[in-house]
Each structure stands twice: as structure tokens, then as C-alpha cells.
Amino acid sequence: MHFFVLTKTTLLFFILFLFVSNTYGQTTVEDIEFYFETDTIQVTQGKTFNNFLIIKNPTDRKLTIKSLIASENYPGILLLPKMPSDIVPGGQEKVFVKFIASTAFLKLKSDAIIFELVSALEGGKQTTEKAAFYRQRNEDEDVVVYPIANENFIDPLLAESSISLFVENTGYGSRSMQLQFESDFAGLKVMPRQVLVNLEGKEKQLIELKLSMRQQNMYFPNYNIQVKAIDLKNNKIVNVNNVKVMVLSNSTQVMRNSSIATDKNYMEMTYNQLSNGFDYTQFKANSELKLGNEIRSTFNTAIDYYNNDNTFSVYSTYLDLERKGSSLRLGNIYGNDYDYSVFGRGAKVVGNLGSNRNIEALAIDKNYNIYSNYTTELQSSKTIATKYSFGEFKAFNGKVSYLFDHDPRLSIDSHITHFSSAFQVAKNHSFRVEAGASHEESSVNNTKQDGFMSSINYDYRNKHWDLNSLNNFASSNYVGMNRGSFNLYQNIGYRLTDSQRLFLQYQNSQSKPEYLYNQFVPDYTGQGFVNSYSFYSTHALKSGIQISKKNWNFTFSPQVEKQKNINNYMNEGLLSYRFRADMGTSFKSHKINLTGEYSYSESSKKMYRFSSFKTMLSYSFKNFSMNGTAQYNPNTIYDLNYFSETTKNFINYNVYSSYNFKALQNKITGYLSAGVNYSELYNNINQNVNANLEYRIAQSWAGMAYANYSNYESLIANSFKGENYQFKIGIKKYFSNGDSGAYHTVNLQFFQDKNLNGILDKGESLMANEIVKLDTYIAKTDKNGKVSFKNVPNGSYKLRVNESIGVRLMQDPAILVSKSMNLKIGLGKNNKVKGKLAEVKQTYDDLESDVRGIVVYAEDEQGQKAYTAVDQNNEFEFFLKNGTYRIFIENNTYEYVKSSQIIQLDNADYSETLLFKYMKKDRQIKVKKF
16 A cells, blocks of 8 residues: 555656656746747858747736846847737737847857746736747857968977967857877877867867977888867867878978878879989879678778889888778778877778777787888887777767787887776766776896876866866876876866856976886997986966957966976976967958967076067968968077077067969869078078979879979078978879769759749859858869769768858758769859948937837838848848849837838849938927026
């Protein structure tokens, strides 16, 4: 009996809980119903939308409405609901609400738009009810990371080089991002290894990385730095990019591939020559095939033939077979997420276990060349590794890995086990944990050592607060990528408004690695020597304010930073008091970013003080970009080696520009770049010019040319001065996929469909420079309105065009791709009309008027009407077809000087801003004279 009563009680509470949880979108108090007609609305920037509030009185008493207001002052409200006074028994009211999806509206933190109703039934008490509808943003929530310059160099003669990266939030919501940097070669040291970035909507920030060479590697002189962006809110990897870094050398120069990311299904043969007489012939090829039974294959190769020596090298060569998430790769292998640098030649197998689980195993010889008789190969490391991954990003996920590396050259065996996982505890509390253990031993002197690492990252975010905490520690003899590092990064952010944010950050980073081969390394005579010792640390405290206003982003930040660097060549400390300001904006195709930092510093060892300044300007317009930096006096601790109290003040600067171009209906594509680097501190100047050109001889054949010229001059008397050049010339063959129709080419041509018949008629213009998206793939039409998407797999795709300028797609956006196709697509081109209301005031009238929400109509010759509303800036706009329109206002609140205007539209936006002047009605200012 007790069990039966308990069961009924539990069921009753469960039903009550479901009832209560459903009352947010539609609230009922004393049988009064108050809700929005549409629960969820998809919004697009610059577009207006409306919804209806429903108030029902099913009772037998009169309902009196006291107030009907928005819960907060939402940006973008064009027309507020008209408040009814009374609702009769059994009656209802339907009131109109209109919004415009402005930038500020899209940046709102919450998707819920809430209105409050205060009412009272006759003879009853006053009640407050809420109704909400939900915004669904029609946008790409991407975060992109890319280098500021197309080419990034390391000068091995300097203690440290630097590269600059942009991290950009393309969405409207604020994001907390953790950036992780990992080199594909352990000899390249990257600092910092992790950076936390808080981005407001549409904000872009500049990140600077410090690079230094720990050891040289003659077989792999160029590197890739993998940049992984992790959204701390859901621990999801939102972007992975590889930044190519080249090492400056007087004997090795590397030619840039003009389209690294898109070189698929091609063959090319080129002749290359350098100014020192060294020349070689290069062959490259890539092919993607479908072999049947859902097996997809990729083959890639690169071969250099050295003409004078009759020798060759084979590298960047692999065969990849994939089926249903499982894959096999033979040849050049790259592994990631092992907390260890993994690259070389060998085999890698990935098995898909289903339910978001997979297992990976690889075995490699750490040599970049597959085969070479150009030079004698040194003994290289042998690596075997395995990794198990599980879970989804939005749920509990992680991986565990094991790796063994045998290095015969250094006589060291290394073992490393690593675990990482991400999960959420309650709402808005996200964690990411890592743990690792390692063991290494040297057969030279039987030295053994164990190491470990641990990391815990925490992220919390609500309407006003951002809390981020990154904490990791790795012992000095830990084998992994963070060997000898200690990093604390704490951030507290508070949002004053949707466009203003305060922040306070603390950073404590230290690096003190120890290596077994540093303790005892035999040289070529068999004798041993002890290698170098290094320690580096940074303490920093930063505060500031971020302001995001329309297309502008500002950051103002005072900072205190203490650096310390100890090694065999220097023992120095630097204490700096800094003030940094960042500004970024974009309008149309122009993008500008400006950074300036003033520092007052003192050297701890040399005991002198100085002021310094560093600034960077970046500008881009369409395919042209230019950036430059200028530095006055030391900015970091590394410059102190060449600077002293008696040294005169110095200036370093560099300017770099590049231009990507297309001509002759895309038959010619290429880029030009040039730069100059002047250093008064190091007494040198370096100039560089390069160009890459590709000319389409036929549909699948192209000629190629590349040239590079550089000039270096030391400004010290009787010192080095030199110049060099390099060029290549060749031919390239593009070929279609031999995959039985698995990948296709989709050619589209867009035109202005004036008569809306879907046919390109005579006199209808082609739509040039339109942004077109095929799902996530993006392109821009040429002057003939054409765009081509290549290597498109079978499937259904959504076609979108840039509607912000009034273009409308006149067909179903869904395209089913099962073969190559050529389509002509008509677009309805609307014309933009802008207008403004301006008040004509009497003398001494200082009372402001509110015309927000007043409806403006546009009536065509057939009597069909379109309408919009005046926004909070007293402005309105229409997108209208060709024809004659009467733009008018029917509103009795004010008296209008001219309430109607006639305009003519013909394939162009209306050039003038329509002005409607109004005056207050029934208001007379009386002035008493004395």
C-alpha cells in the first residue's frame, strides 16, 4: 500500500515537473494565455523579421492590461507592440513586433527574446507573465587562424625569430579559444606552446610566436607548425591549420608551392636553378581514385633529380587507402596527438571501431626521404606508436596513446604514454585533463630517467563572467613536447555591456628542459662533451578593456612583464611596464589592423633603463595585402645581447606586401610579393622579391614559372654583401578522377533574371563578383558570372549566394550532385533604397521625439505594397525590384512636410537618401517677453 501511494506521488510530481518546465515559452496565470505565435525564427544579418504576441482571455471576467514591454532593451527593435487596454471575456488580442537583425542583435548572448505582460482580471490581483521566442542565427560560427605573411622565415643566426598569426572569430557570439602550437620537428622550439584568446563577435586578434632552433636537421630544413584551435565552451576543435616556416640558409632555398592546399589530381615537371649554379629537375604528382567497394585511394609523390650529379631523392610520397573510416597509409607518415614529434617513412593503420571509437597504429623510420642517393643517410630514429580515441566532442571524449622511439645516433630509447580527455560538469563548466608518463635511457653510460606531465584546463562562462584557467606541468626530463615546462594562465573577464568587456590575466611560464644527450655526447673523434643548459621564464600581469562597436574592435591594456633567460651565452633579465593598444576594422573589402605597444624597461644585469615602442600595421583589400612593423629599442630580452646603455637608440622595421591575381578569364593566375627588412640593431638590410605564375595552355594543361631574388647587405664596414636568385619553369597536367564518377565538377553561371523566367535572355546581365557557397565550400564569380567547384563528391548540397546586397536565389537551393554538371542560375536583383526621418523643431523645443517603429510603405504601379520600419537611428531601407514606386508614411503621430515621394528604379540602388521631415503636432512654444 505504501509503495502504491509512493508511486502515485512520484508520478504526480513528475507530471507537475513537466508542466512547470513548459511554462517559459507560454505562461498561464489564472487561465490567461500569453505566448508568441512563432517559437523559433531564423535570422540573417541586415534582414527584418516579425512575430506576433498572442494574449487570450478565456475567463468570464474582463482583463485589464497594465503594461506590455520587452524584458530588456533589445537592439534591433523596429516596432514595439501596441498595448491593448482591455480584453473582453473570451476574447484575444494579437499584437505585432518587428525587428531588424542588426550586428548588435546578432551579438546578443542569449537566443531567447522575452517580453513581459503585466495584467489584472476584474476583481483580481495584478500578475506578471512572460513569453519568449528564440533566435536562430543563419551564420558560420567559424574561428580561423592564419599567418599575417604568406612566407615565414627562421634566421638560425639569431637567438630567436618570430612569426605573427591572426585568430579571427567570424561569428557574432563571443568565444574563448585555446590555441595549441606543435612543430613537426622536435628541434624547433615554439614559445608559447599554448595561448588563451577571448574573442568578441567579429573580432580579430594578433598572436606572436617565438621560434628558436634547438638543433639543426639537414634532411628536413623546413617545418610546419600545426595550430589547433579548441573552443573551451564545448572542448571542440574548431580549426586546425598548418603554418609553413622556412629556414634561411646560404646553401638551401625552398620554392613556395602556389597552391599547397588545392594541388590534387595533377602532374608537374619543372626545371629549377639557383644563382650558385646548382640545378635540379623536379617531378610532382597527386591522384585520388575510387577503387570500388567504397575504397578511396590517394597517391602523392615528389622526386628531385640532381642534373650534375646524376642522383635523385624521393620524398612526400605515400599511398593512402580509406574505407568507412578505416585507412592504411604507406610511405611518408605524419602522426599527431601523441605529445611527441612523429614524422618519417613507414606505415600507419587506422581502424574504425564504430560508436565514435577508433584505434591507430604506426611504425616509422624518422627520415624525410623515402629514398635518396644524393647524400649518405645518417642513422635515424625508429618509432612505433598506437592510439585509442573515443567519444564525441559534446560528450565525454578522450584518447590514450603509447609510443616507443629508438634513436641509434644518440643511443637513447624513449617510452611515452599520454592520456587526454574533455568533459563537462553541470552547465557552462568545461574541463580538459591530460596526463603523461615517460622513461628514457642511454646505452652510452646506462643513464636512465623518468618523467611525467599533468594538465588541467577549466572554462566557465555565463552572461557576464568568463573564467579560464590553463595549468600544466612537465618535469625537466619528460620526453613529450612540453619537456621541462611549467605554465599557469588565469583569465577573468567581465562584460559591462554586449560591446564592452574588462579582463585581468596572469601568466607564469617557465621552460627548463634537460636531455640525456646533453649530458654526454660523443663527437666524431669519439671523445665526449657536455652540451648546453637553458632556462627561460615569463611572468606577466595584464588588465584592460575590449570594445566591440559595429565593425570596430579596440583593446587597451596596461601590462607588467618580467622575462629571464639563462644559457651558455647569456644570463639576463628584463622587467617591463607596457601599455598596448589594438585597433581593427573592416568595411566592404578593406581590412585594417593596427597594434602599438610602449614599454619602459630595465635590465636586471646591466642595470640600465630605457623606453621602447613597437607597432604593426596590416592592411588588405581583396587580393592585395600589406603589413609592416617598426621597433624602437629592445622589445624582448633577446635584443639585450646587442644593446647596452652606451649604445645609441635604434630602429628596426620591415615592410611586406603581396598580391594574388587572376587575368584573361582565369587563364593566368599567380602572386607577386616583395619585402624589405632593415635592422639598425643588427646592422643589416635584407630585400626580397618573388613571383609565381601559372598559365592555362588548355583546359587541363598549364605552364608554370617561379622566380625569387634576394639581396643581403651588412652595414658594418668591410663586411658581407651578397645576392642570389632562383627560378623554375615547367609544365603541369590536371586530370580528372578515375573514380567511376565519385567526384565531379559543378560549373555554375549566375545572371540577373529580370523577367524571372529562369532563362538567360538577351539583355540580362551576368552577376560578377558574387560570393557563392556550396555547403561549406566558398567561391566568387568571375566577370562572366561563372564559378566552378571541383572534386565534388556525390551528395546533396545547399547553394547560397550573398544576399546582403539584395540578390535573391530564384530556385530551390538544394542541388543533387551525381555527375558533373553545368547550370545557369537566375538571381533576382533587388535595388536598395535608403531613407531617413528628420525632425523640424520649433525654437526652444528641446524635447526629443521617438520615431522608431514608424511604418514606411513602398507601393508599385500595380498597387502592391511592401513595408519596413524606422530603426533606432531614425533610418529605414527597402530592397525593391525595378519599377516606379511611391514611398510614403501613414502615421498621425506627427505632421509631415511631405509624406510621399516617387522614385524610379532600374538595375541600380537608389543614389539618394530619401528624407522625410516631420514636426510635433499640437505643440506650441510660448515665449514670454520682458
